[in-house]
Amino acid sequence: MLPWLIRRVLTLVPVFLAVSVVIFSILHFIPGDPIDNLLKVGSPASARAEMEARYGLDRALPVQYGIWLGKVFQGDLGTAIVARRPVAELIAQALPHSLRLGGLALLFSSVVGITLGIIAALWRDRWPDRAIMGGVLVGSTMPNFWLGLILMLVFSVWMGWFPVSGARGWNSLVLPVVTIGLGGTALVARITRVAMIEAVRQDFVTLLHAKGLPPLRIELFHVLRHALIPVVTILALRIGWILGGAITVEVVFARPGLGTLLIKSLSQHDYPVVQACLLMLAMAVMLGTLLGDVLQAMMDPRIRAAMA
Incomplete structure (x- = not known):
């Protein structure tokens, strides 16, 4: 390998x-x-x-x-022309906020999306399946910035549960994480459902039923493990896209981060900062693609055999 x-x-x-x-x-x-x-x-x-x-x-x-x-x-990203500070220093200050937001959004997408996909697969073609897939379809079509504004209006302005903007305390992360994570949740749920339905038709599942294993155990321990291969690949691919999607969300919620730094630098035409920010986002997409391929090879022995 x-x-x-x-x-x-x-x-x-x-x-x-x-x-x-x-x-x-x-x-x-x-x-x-x-x-x-x-x-x-x-x-x-x-x-x-x-x-x-x-x-x-x-x-x-x-x-x-x-x-x-x-x-x-050489590891030198240059010096910001307008801010007159090392670009690496500016990114080092902004990147942890984006990584925290993106990491929690990825975790949210993974847990909620896989759970909904399992429920939809277990009750396929029945009302839970239709309700989940309908909600997933609506969630996947909402633009991040619009969803963020709606959540801000309802849960911050009307109910007062969460702060409108800023990055003070864990509760300031809730709405941005949900805003970014919902789009990924829809994708993960659909892929999990389809992968589990296809895995149920495999010969090894018939053999497990013949051995007398409980159906729920077969679904959750054997079918799900087989179905997680494409899900893990998609989640790895979404690492870069989540960081990219955080740009608009950081601006909507006035949060510090790579997106806020990028938008500010774009308005100032600060070339070194913009180039470094875009390069970081592009590298996140490339590394996510590489990580997806590696994880897929680790989980699927057939792929490892093809690499040998």
Whole structure:
């Protein structure tokens, strides 16, 4: 499995380079630049030229990209042009908030989604199945920002159970976690239900019934274990998407984090910060994909045999 893992990691290198090119190019093609936020109104052209030279913005884009990428490989994310602080320091302050929010949302999606999927599979084609799948369909179609505003209105403004915004105390995490987690819950519930229904039709389940094992034990201990393989893969893939989805939710709930830092830096055209934030999100998606493949191989002996 080790040679396969090495090959799999090496395939991420060209993906990383392609993503870095896209991120760098798009930012520099957007009208405006960070110098606009630093210069005073009426500043002479010489002042702009001096600041562009100081931050290397007067060089050709390929040269700027090469310098930036070289520093990234050395672990240097640069210095924020507007904030005038190391980008790594800004991310180190914001990332724990996003990881806490994303981790709890992933846990919420996993526990609630798998539980609902099991209930729907056990009572398939009956009213619990129809009710759960109907609720899942509604939940999966709601945009995060809209759902967050609705939850804020009901549970913060009307009922006063949770704070409207901020990141003070555990109760400030409840509404953002539910907002992000509901979309993943719908996906996990559907996949769990389908996987369990397909696993029930396998020959080993017929053999277990022939041995006289209780049906509920077969469903929960044997069928579910087989059905969790695609579920675990999907959950790993959602790691990056949950961090990305946290951007709008952090803004809606005015929480500190990578999303808030990204939006603020975008409004200021602070290239080094935006590039670093987007690169972190892209790496989260790539690492989540790798983790999903590894977990799937660990859980399924057939995949491990194919790798040998």
